Amino acid sequence: MSTPDIEPISGRYMKLELWGAKHRIYWEEAGEGIPLLCLHTAGSDGRQFRALMNDEEVTSHFRVIAFDMPWHGKSSPPAGWESQTYELTTAKYLDLILRFSSALELDRPVVMGCSIGGRIVLHLAREHPDAARCVIGLQSAGMVNPYYDIDWLYRADVHGAHVCAGMVSGLIAPGAPDEHRWETLWHYMQSGPGIFKGDLHFYTVEGDIMDHVGEIDTGRCPIYMLTGEYDFSCSPEMSQRTAEAINGAHLEIMEGMGHFPMSEHPDAFKAYLMPVLEEIRQVHSP
Amino acid sequence: MEQLQGLANHDPLALRWGQGAAFDMIFGVEDQRYRIQVANGRVHQITAVPAKLTSWDFAITGPRVSWQAHWARVPAPTFHDLIAMRTAGHIAIEGNLTSFFQNILYVKRLLELPRAQGWLP
Numbered sequence: 001m002s003t004p005d006i007e008p009i010s011g012r013y014m015k016l017e018l019w020g021a022k023h024r025i026y027w028e029e030a031g032e033g034i035p036l037l038c039l040h041t042a043g044s045d046g047r048q049f050r051a052l053m054n055d056e057e058v059t060s061h062f063r064v065i066a067f068d069m070p071w072h073g074k075s076s077p078p079a080g081w082e083s084q085t086y087e088l089t090t091a092k093y094l095d096l097i098l099r100f101s102s103a104l105e106l107d108r109p110v111v112m113g114c115s116i117g118g119r120i121v122l123h124l125a126r127e128h129p130d131a132a133r134c135v136i137g138l139q140s141a142g143m144v145n146p147y148y149d150i151d152w153l154y155r156a157d158v159h160g161a162h163v164c165a166g167m168v169s170g171l172i173a174p175g176a177p178d179e180h181r182w183e184t185l186w187h188y189m190q191s192g193p194g195i196f197k198g199d200l201h202f203y204t205v206e207g208d209i210m211d212h213v214g215e216i217d218t219g220r221c222p223i224y225m226l227t228g229e230y231d232f233s234c235s236p237e238m239s240q241r242t243a244e245a246i247n248g249a250h251l252e253i254m255e256g257m258g259h260f261p262m263s264e265h266p267d268a269f270k271a272y273l274m275p276v277l278e279e280i281r282q283v284h285s286p
Numbered sequence: 287m288e289q290l291q292g293l294a295n296h297d298p299l300a301l302r303w304g305q306g307a308a309f310d311m312i313f314g315v316e317d318q319r320y321r322i323q324v325a326n327g328r329v330h331q332i333t334a335v336p337a338k339l340t341s342w343d344f345a346i347t348g349p350r351v352s353w354q355a356h357w358a359r360v361p362a363p364t365f366h367d368l369i370a371m372r373t374a375g376h377i378a379i380e381g382n383l384t385s386f387f388q389n390i391l392y393v394k395r396l397l398e399l400p401r402a403q404g405w406l407p
Binding site for chain 2: 148152155157158159162163165166167169170171174175200229230232256
C-alpha cells in the first residue's frame with residue numbers, strides 16, 4: 001500500500017459577524033512568516049491557491065492564507081439565504097477582508113487578489129493603505145469592459161455549471177496543463193447558483209475605481225501588478241492603463257498566461273511571483 | 287468538414303460535455319455555410335450547402351483568417367477561444383443564444399477539434 005502524500009495545508013472554520021448576519025467562514029493556510037492573504041476570483045474559492053500553499057519556497061517565508069468568500073466554497077451562505085439574492089459590492093468586499101484579517105490578528109498582511117480580488121486590492125490600497133504592507137493585483141484593472149450579459153450565468157433554462165465554466169474556460173491560456181485547466185473549471189462548476197453573477201456585479205457594474213486609482217499612495221501601500229497576456233477580461237491593455245494612472249505601481253505582463261495564473265499554470269506563475277515575493281521580503285519585512 | 291462528425295462522436299471531451307445536446311447550428315467560413323445537426327449529444331449530420339429556408343438555432347461565422355488563427359497549433363491571444371474571438375470581433379455568434387449558452391462547452395470543443403488535426407480551412 002502506498003504512503004499517502006498528506007499536504008501541509010490546514011483548513012478551519014470561524015464564525016464571523018459580517019454584512020449584518022452571522023457567517024461561517026472557511027479558510028485554509030500553510031507556512032509561517034509574513035502573512036500573505038490571498039483572494040480568489042469571482043465564482044470560485046480558495047482552492048485556487050493550492051499550489052502556493054504546497055510550495056516550500058513560498059511557505060518557508062510566508063504564512064499563506066486563503067478564505068472562501070461567504071456563499072463560496074465551504075463558507076456557507078447566512079441563514080435565510082434561500083430567499084436572498086447574492087450581490088457583492090465594494091463596501092461588503094472591503095469589510096470582509098478587514099474583518100477576516102482582524103479576526104486572525106494578521107499584522108498588515110500582503111494582500112494578493114486575482115480578478116475581482118485584483119480589483120479590490122486597488123480599493124484597499126486607496127481607502128485603507130495602512131491595513132496591508134503592500135498589495136499584489138493579479139489580473140488587476142480599475143475597470144473592465146463587460147463583454148457579455150451576466151444574466152446568462154443564472155437562468156432556469158441554462159445549466160449553471162456548464163455556462164459558468166464555459167464562460168471562463170477561454171480565459172485560461174492555451175498552454176495551461178490540462179490537469180490545472182480542468183481543476184480550475186471544476187471550481188467554477190461547483191459554484192452555487194447565481195454566485196458568479198453576484199460577484200460580477202462588483203466587477204462589471206459597481207466597483208469601477210478607474211477615476212480614483214490616481215489617489216493611491218504607493219508610498220504607504222506599494223502595488224505590484226501581474227497580468228496574463230491571454231486574458232481578454234482583464235486584458236494587458238487594461239492593466240497597463242491602470243498602472244499608468246497609479247504613480248509607482250509595478251506591472252509585469254505574464255507571457256503565455258491567462259486569467260487564473262495561480263491555478264491554471266502554477267509553475268509558470270511562480271517565475272513571475274517569486275521575484276515579487278523576494279522584493280517584499282527584503283523591503284517590507286517587519 | 288465531414289470528418290468533423292467522426293471526430294466529435296469519438297472525442298471523450300465532446301461526449302462528456304455534450305450529454306443530451308440537441309441543436310442545429312450554422313458554421314461559416316467566409317461565405318461557405320455548413321449546417322451541423324446535433325442530437326442526443328452526437329453530431330447527426332453535417333450539410334455543406336444548406337438548402338434555402340433551412341432553420342437553425344445559432345450561427346458562428348467568420349473569415350477564413352479567423353479560423354486559421356483559431357486552429358493554429360498555439361493560437362495567439364484573442365484567437366484562442368470562441369468568446370475571445372467574438373469579443374475581439376474576429377467572428378460573429380448570432381441567433382438563439384440560449385441554445386448556444388446551454389451547449390457552450392460542447393460547441394467550444396466541437397470547433398476546436400480541427401486544431402489537433404492540423405486542419406486549415
